[in-house]
Amino acid sequence: MTTATLRLVSPTPFERLLQRIATALAGHVERRIVARAERRELALDLLREQQTRRHDPHEVDRLLATVGLSRR
Secondary structure (H helix, E strand, O other): OHHHHHHHHOOOHHHHHHHHHHHHHHHHHHHHHHHHHHHHHHHHHHHHHHHHOOOOOOHHHHHHHHOOOOOO
């Protein structure tokens, strides 16, 4: 009787397999969520940097001068 009870209480090999698969799947999903959040944060930082970057009004003049042209 105790042997039958112990079998009912402990998980079967198939249930242990399912638990391992579920744990691995949960870990995979967590890593993907973290990676996606990091990529999103990096993209937002790059976008903020592009939007706040000040452009030098004389930069075009300098570039044209290097090729021998005048803007005016």
